[in-house]
Ligand SMILES: Cc1cc2nc3c(=O)[nH]c(=O)nc-3n(C[C@H](O)[C@H](O)[C@H](O)COP(=O)(O)OP(=O)(O)OC[C@H]3O[C@@H](n4cnc5c(N)ncnc54)[C@H](O)[C@@H]3O)c2cc1C
């Protein structure tokens with residue numbers, strides 16, 4: 001098999017960034033994702049009160065190339081700048097904490113970005129890849145139903161590290177590096193209130209206790225929610241200790257912490273939803289950029305190869321595509 005045909009496992013920011021770069025270079029790609037839609041931790045969840053961002057809620061950009069990509073997304077109408085009234089909370093004391101950082105959000109939801117990046121690229125959803133085999137000349141994938149996919153000349157694995165390490169079994173050195181990149185879980189809760197809460201807070205960095213970040217949907221560009229919707233993210237410490245708590249109990253506990261912290265009267269929410277991210281964030285940043293074996297034509301990328309942020313995933317996916325292209 002001489003032609004170049006690249007399998008990409010994962011349609012989060014890293015996989016889609018790699019796919020777009022390869023497609024732009026005229027390389028055929030085929031994407032796979034275990035979920036029903038694209039986005040991974042940037043996917044938005046449909047609910048009875050509208051679409052909710054239970055994963056990424058905003059992102060920052062420090063890298064020059066990533067900033068250029070964001071300008072393009074802005075021109076496409078996928079993102080807009082978000083300038084929240086920022087606060088911080090420490091030992092139960094809430095204080096304004098404005099800064100000059102540029103922050104971006106997807107419009108009308110985070111998922112607009114990855115949906116835009118996916119465009120009409122070929123993708124197979126609801127397809128959990130369980131094994132990645134290297135034959136004498138090509139790669140073949142097997143999914144959870146036992147079906148084979150391929151042959152492919154190259155494979156890019158763009159999943160969280162624990163899933164990547166299992167799929168890298170054919171390349172033990174890469175698998176063991178991926179295994180060393182542990183990932184922390186995050187409980188995320190959305191609360192919807194019938195009447196807007198009487199507070200100026202739109203985003204709050206919480207320095208201690210069960211919560212780490214609080215944000216208000218209202219005030220973000222492009223949102224049109226009937227309820228006053230808030231997103232709460234628990235710290236990884238608290239999440240680890242409460243990993244198997246039923247969703248109702250997670251909502252009750254985090255609602256209680258939120259109500260105490262936010263500094264105004266908080267009625268019972270009209271709507272609440274909890275989502276547990278088992279592989280929410282890398283436990284520590286790395287400087288790998290991408291893991292790869294150019295001879296075999298296999299690469300692994302994702303936020304865990306750099307910083308555990310959207311920018312890290314974008315940079316890692318870009319680097320995977322670049323490394324593959326220079327090797328052709
Ligand atoms: C609650 C939360 C809040 C966050 N907030 C922010 C923030 O404010 N700012 C910021 O910059 N970042 C934030 N992040 C981090 C950001 O979401 C991630 O860094 C980024 O989205 C990671 O992208 P990725 O492509 O590396 O991985 P993912 O988005 O995890 O994509 C991996 C994809 O692989 C698929 N997959 C996995 N295994 C398989 C398999 N075996 N077969 C097929 N498909 C598979 C998954 O379904 C998924 O779609 C947040 C994350 C969470 C969880």
Ligand SMILES: NC(=O)C1=CC=CN([C@@H]2O[C@H](COP(=O)(O)OP(=O)(O)OC[C@H]3O[C@@H](n4cnc5c(N)ncnc54)[C@H](OP(=O)(O)O)[C@@H]3O)[C@@H](O)[C@H]2O)C1
Pocket residue numbers: 058059060086087088097098099101186205206207212213233280281308309
């Ligand atoms: N899985 C997850 O839940 C997450 C994974 C990865 C990131 N997560 C959160 O994303 C936010 C984005 O981080 P970054 O892109 O670096 O954004 P910043 O807004 O720059 O925040 C970084 C960090 O700095 C502190 N901080 C920033 N601005 C302020 C401010 N105005 N006042 C007080 N503190 C600020 C804050 O860290 P602390 O340790 O001080 O709380 C921010 O977290 C980020 O919120 C991640 O939590 C989630």
